[in-house]
Amino acid sequence: MIVNEHLVIAMKEGNEQSFSSCYKQLSPLIYSIVFRICGRSAIAEEIMQDSFIQAFTSLPQLKDNKHFTPWIKRIAFNKTMTHLNKIKHEVAATDEHLGSLKSDDLDGTLIHQNQLAFLMGHLSAEAKLIIWLFIVEGYSHKEIAVITNKTQSYSKSIVSRNLEKLRNIEKGENNAL
Amino acid sequence: MHCSDEELLHSDTEAQLHIESCKDCQQRLLQLQMLKADAESLTEYQPSDFAWIRVKASIPQKKKRHAFMFPLSIAASVIVTVTLTLFINNKWQDHNIEQLVATSNAYEQQLVSMQLPSALVGNNLWEISQIDIQLNLEQSKRSQKKLWQKRNATLKQVLATTFNNEII
Numbered sequence: 001m002i003v004n005e006h007l008v009i010a011m012k013e014g015n016e017q018s019f020s021s022c023y024k025q026l027s028p029l030i031y032s033i034v035f036r037i038c039g040r041s042a043i044a045e046e047i048m049q050d051s052f053i054q055a056f057t058s059l060p061q062l063k064d065n066k067h068f069t070p071w072i073k074r075i076a077f078n079k080t081m082t083h084l085n086k087i088k089h090e091v092a093a094t095d096e097h098l099g100s101l102k103s104d105d106l107d108g109t110l111i112h113q114n115q116l117a118f119l120m121g122h123l124s125a126e127a128k129l130i131i132w133l134f135i136v137e138g139y140s141h142k143e144i145a146v147i148t149n150k151t152q153s154y155s156k157s158i159v160s161r162n163l164e165k166l167r168n169i170e171k172g173e174n175n176a177l
Numbered sequence: 178m179h180c181s182d183e184e185l186l187h188s189d190t191e192a193q194l195h196i197e198s199c200k201d202c203q204q205r206l207l208q209l210q211m212l213k214a215d216a217e218s219l220t221e222y223q224p225s226d227f228a229w230i231r232v233k234a235s236i237p238q239k240k241k242r243h244a245f246m247f248p249l250s251i252a253a254s255v256i257v258t259v260t261l262t263l264f265i266n267n268k269w270q271d272h273n274i275e276q277l278v279a280t281s282n283a284y285e286q287q288l289v290s291m292q293l294p295s296a297l298v299g300n301n302l303w304e305i306s307q308i309d310i311q312l313n314l315e316q317s318k319r320s321q322k323k324l325w326q327k328r329n330a331t332l333k334q335v336l337a338t339t340f341n342n343e344i345i
Contacts, residue, residue, distance in 0.1 A: 014237065014238070016236060019233075019236045020229075020233070023229060023232060027223075027224050027228070027229075028221045028222060028223050028224065029221065031222055031223070031224040031228075032219070032220075032221045032222045035222055036219070041222075044224075045224050045225060045228050048224055048228065049228055049231050049232050052232045052235075053231070053232055053235040056232070056235060056236055056237065057235060057237060059237070114215045114218060114219065115208075115211060115212055115215055116212045116213075116215035116216050116219070117215065117219060119212070132216075134182070134183075134186075135186075135209060135212045135213055135216070136212075136213055136216040138186060138187075140183060140187065141183055156181075156182075156183075159182055160181075160182060163182060163205075163208065163209075166208070167205075167208065
């Protein structure tokens with residue numbers, strides 16, 4: 001889903017209807033991504049609202065109107081990371097805990113239906129964000145490091161470890177068949 | 178040497194050549210592409226209808242100044258022009274009146290120095306005193322100017338009459 005360039009121009013000109021159209025087009029996408037990472041609807045909704053508010057109020061700063069969608073997504077990712085940093089101490093599950101997952105914990109049907117959903121379902125929020133940025137959004141590890149405020153090696157290890165895990169599960173399933 | 182996950186997603190020519198010849202990397206690339214495709218098939222959730230209310234409240238209001246700025250600027254320029262004109266005109270009138278007063282004083286001094294008999298200037302003096310009364314009451318610069326001009330004309334006439342009499 002990419003917001004039309006003309007719609008962005010209309011928003012910059014102050015057309016109130018265009019803001020509503022933009023929100024209708026993009027809010028489910030932004031909300032869904034944040035919800036998948038955070039896992040809480042209320043928080044996802046708040047981050048989504050904050051992202052739209054920031055995007056709408058700082059619209060004059062957007063130089064290329066074609067890039068509105070990736071721009072608002074980036075705002076949402078930054079806000080999600082800020083939220084994750086805030087609640088870090090409350091998160092019980094860590095990557096180390098997730099490393100102990102065994103293939104018998106996993107639903108074989110789900111893995112074939114949607115591997116990404118399966119993968120995301122077993123990760124910490126931060127790891128989900130890294131995986132999403134790398135695989136879906138196509139961010140480089142350098143860009144992820146900026147958003148997460150971690151080293152590139154950190155996101156590299158998260159990605160490679162979890163992809164490897166997924167491959168091993170698939171191999172195990174194939175062997176079992 | 179196999180490609181890293183990043184090289185697979187953002188492959189350059191060298192990496193592409195390797196992928197073409199490496200089954201392991203091809204499989205890993207396929208997996209990444211499948212995961213990305215999976216993202217598109219994920220269910221999209223809808224935020225609550227109330228979420229829009231807060232966002233809507235923050236929408237920057239359209240600047241409506243274009244609607245009234247033009248007439249406002251015209252009104253402002255008219256006010257400035259009128260004020261400037263009045264100010265300059267006032268200064269000009271002051272300057273004129275000062276000149277007329279100076280002329281009037283000069284005429285009066287000439288008349289005093291002549292020491293004329295009151296019979297000769299009686300009527301004219303009465304007329305000048307009437308002008309002086311009006312000058313004290315008058316506020317308008319324009320009217321004051323006219324009165325000073327009238328006063329000077331009267332004095333000039335007295336002087337001219339006296340001068341002609343002396344010649345005769």
